[in-house]
Amino acid sequence: MKINLQSLTIIKAHKSLIEGDFTAVELVQSYLDEIKKKNGEIHAYLEVYEDVLDQAKSADKAIADLKKENKEVPMLMGIPLAIKDNILVKGKTVSAASKILENYKATYDATVIKRLQQENGAILIGRTNMDEFAMGGSTEKSAYGVTKNPHDMRRVPGGSSGGSAAAVAGDLALAALGSDTGGSIRQPASFCGLAGLKPTYGVVSRYGLMAMGSSLDQIGPFGKTVGDAEIIFNAIRGRDPMDSTTLEKPKAENTLPISKHGESKVKGKKATNLKKSVIGVPWHFLDKGLDPAVKKNLDDTISKLKGHGYEIKEITLPNIAYSLPVYYVIMPAEVSSNMARFDGVKYGLHADGKNSIEDYFESRAAGFGPEVRRRILLGTYVLSSGYYDAYYYRANAVRRLITEDFNKAFESVDIILTPTAPSPAFKIGEKTADPVAMYLEDIFTVTANLTGLPALSVPTGFSEIEGKKLPIGMQLTSRHGDESALFQAGKDIEVEGK
Amino acid sequence: MISKKDIENLANLARIRLSEEEKEGLAKDVDSILAYVDQIKAAPIGDFKQQPGAVKNVMREDVIVMTSDKDRGRLIDEAPKREGDFVAVKKIL
Numbered sequence: 001m002k003i004n005l006q007s008l009t010i011i012k013a014h015k016s017l018i019e020g021d022f023t024a025v026e027l028v029q030s031y032l033d034e035i036k037k038k039n040g041e042i043h044a045y046l047e048v049y050e051d052v053l054d055q056a057k058s059a060d061k062a063i064a065d066l067k068k069e070n071k072e073v074p075m076l077m078g079i080p081l082a083i084k085d086n087i088l089v090k091g092k093t094v095s096a097a098s099k100i101l102e103n104y105k106a107t108y109d110a111t112v113i114k115r116l117q118q119e120n121g122a123i124l125i126g127r128t129n130m131d132e133f134a135m136g137g138s139t140e141k142s143a144y145g146v147t148k149n150p151h152d153m154r155r156v157p158g159g160s161s162g163g164s165a166a167a168v169a170g171d172l173a174l175a176a177l178g179s180d181t182g183g184s185i186r187q188p189a190s191f192c193g194l195a196g197l198k199p200t201y202g203v204v205s206r207y208g209l210m211a212m213g214s215s216l217d218q219i220g221p222f223g224k225t226v227g228d229a230e231i232i233f234n235a236i237r238g239r240d241p242m243d244s245t246t247l248e249k250p251k252a253e254n255t256l257p258i259s260k261h262g263e264s265k266v267k268g269k270k271a272t273n274l275k276k277s278v279i280g281v282p283w284h285f286l287d288k289g290l291d292p293a294v295k296k297n298l299d300d301t302i303s304k305l306k307g308h309g310y311e312i313k314e315i316t317l318p319n320i321a322y323s324l325p326v327y328y329v330i331m332p333a334e335v336s337s338n339m340a341r342f343d344g345v346k347y348g349l350h351a352d353g354k355n356s357i358e359d360y361f362e363s364r365a366a367g368f369g370p371e372v373r374r375r376i377l378l379g380t381y382v383l384s385s386g387y388y389d390a391y392y393y394r395a396n397a398v399r400r401l402i403t404e405d406f407n408k409a410f411e412s413v414d415i416i417l418t419p420t421a422p423s424p425a426f427k428i429g430e431k432t433a434d435p436v437a438m439y440l441e442d443i444f445t446v447t448a449n450l451t452g453l454p455a456l457s458v459p460t461g462f463s464e465i466e467g468k469k470l471p472i473g474m475q476l477t478s479r480h481g482d483e484s485a486l487f488q489a490g491k492d493i494e495v496e497g498k
Numbered sequence: 499m500i501s502k503k504d505i506e507n508l509a510n511l512a513r514i515r516l517s518e519e520e521k522e523g524l525a526k527d528v529d530s531i532l533a534y535v536d537q538i539k540a541a542p543i544g545d546f547k548q549q550p551g552a553v554k555n556v557m558r559e560d561v562i563v564m565t566s567d568k569d570r571g572r573l574i575d576e577a578p579k580r581e582g583d584f585v586a587v588k589k590i591l
Contacts, residue, residue, distance in 0.1 A: 104576060105572075105575075105576065107569065107572045107573050107576065241558070244555070244556035319541060319542075321537075322537060322538055322541050325534060325535040325536075325537045325538045326535075326538055328531060328534065328535050329535050329538065336512060340513075343513075344578060345577065345578070345585065345587055346576070346577055346585065347576035347577060347578075348576075348578070349578070350578030350579070355588060356587055356588040356589075356590055357513075359587075359588060360513040361513055361514060361515040362515060364512075364513055364514045364515070365514055365515035365516070368514065370520075373514055373516070373520075373524070374524060374527055374528070376512045376514065377505065377508045377509060377512060377514075377524060377528060378528055378531060378532075380508045380511050380512045381500075381504075381508055381528065381532075384508075384511070390539070391535070391538075394538055394539070394541070394543065395535075395538055396546075396548070397541075397543035397546035398538050398541040398543060400546060400549075401541065401542070401543065434530075435527055435530070435531060436530055436531060436534050439531075439534075
């Protein structure tokens with residue numbers, strides 16, 4: 001049978017796999033056919049695994065066995081997923097789209113991979129392109145070529161998880177995993193018309209994720225719908241003894257020490273189920289720099305929310321304008337520390353120098369691309385003695401002010417609404433010359449990483465530009481640990497289809 | 499202003515060899531990024547004190563776990579050079 005991949009969701013595919021409309025092998029074969037047709041141009045995958053059909057056969061057998069025993073079949077069993085190239089899958093090449101790890105084979109599975117593949121029976125199709133070590137906002141900074149936006153091949157898919165977003169938007173995978181340090185899931189989700197979640201800091205294990213900014217990084221899902229993203233999030237979340245930054249009480253019902261939930265939440269009930277959430281909009285931060293189509297979509301989304309019974313309130317976040325400058329101090333500082341591990345000795349590329357010290361210089365020069373070098377040098381600068389107080393220490397102080405602003409706002413609202421990105425997808429090459437112009441892409445997304453708050457990009461509409469329909473996304477942010485509020489409101493505003 | 503010499507010093511600290519052309523470009527880039535992030539100097543930080551967040555230290559028992567030969571082999575195989583069961587590097591002393 002011909003499977004309609006375009007309208008397929010995880011929930012629909014799960015139902016079809018159980019009812020026998022199609023098998024996991026047939027489903028995977030449909031995706032492999034699409035990949036053969038389209039990946040050459042889109043370049044979403046760096047590698048399609050050779051054992052995909054074997055994985056599908058195992059899933060079919062597991063589904064048949066569970067049905068025979070009258071047991072529940074996990075929602076993700078037999079579901080084909082794409083994985084960002086910075087998440088370890090044992091025995092497979094994982095390169096972070098960098099030359100320095102071109103031939104690196106992972107020696108263990110990331111916890112998220114264990115949960116998806118071993119505990120839930122999901123199928124991993126392959127590893128997706130990204131900005132090198134997740135440093136970028138367009139997937140143009142990969143060492144292996146640019147990924148194109150399936151909605152308009154002249155445009156970027158966003159980044160850094162652009163390959164994962166393009167794979168799902170191009171019907172080359174049903175859903176995907178990405179990582180988000182300053183917007184790297186949400187901005188590509190917005191550019192590609194998908195739902196993308198950056199979970200609460202500490203809710204999803206990062207064991208097996210290549211570190212970029214350790215106080216900022218989180219793994220999260222891409223889905224065609226909010227419901228699909230929610231299913232994957234529920235499969236990967238939870239405390240992990242292998243990642244000491246995961247929180248002990250990761251469930252939304254629990255009150256996390258840093259959150260300020262309403263009273264009904266403290267008692268373990270979901271306030272959001274009792275009445276519709278109150279949505280705050282920081283208009284003072286949205287009055288300039290927004291593309292007119294994004295502004296109109298924001299207005300339309302607010303009307304839609306009102307129609308669903310949500311109360312809309314104007315809020316003020318006094319220090320939010322400092323978010324991006326703070327981010328571009330803290331992130332490079334952490335990058336410069338995390339990248340120190342690539343030394344040409346333990347793993348990865350080695351280039352020979354005259355002595356062992358020169359081996360470092362040569363290996364790192366041969367292995368790291370321009371954006372990675374730029375951020376390492378910037379991080380080295382802001383951490384160097386004489387500049388530490390002016391930059392790193394000060395940035396951490398402002399980070400605290402921003403977090404306090406959000407916590408205060410959450411005393412009177414449940415969700416904060418902004419666009420995900422200031423504009424729809426831009427053209428390939430448009431922002432590569434000026435690093436600061438590229439950094440401005442993250443203006444609305446970095447706050448969630450700085451504060452640790454969960455944030456969801458929801459596909460809310462399109463803008464017609466040069467004859468192409470370009471997706472627009474809106475971002476919802478909620479209290480620490482309150483992803484459920486995001487999913488509920490996200491489902492009320494999402495717009496499906498292409 | 500970030501000079502070419504500053505970039506050379508940073509590259510030396512970060513253990514990266516740069517081409518002459520790259521040094522010029524990086525001096526310009528780092529300058530423009532620093533000009534942008536300098537905004538934080540105007541933020542009203544008051545008397546900020548570092549505080550721990552929700553994340554806390556997690557300790558475990560110090561138990562020796564034997565890694566299988568296969569796993570050890572995989573790890574050492576990833577090293578650019580190996581000699582038997584050792585990772586090989588240049589002479590240091």
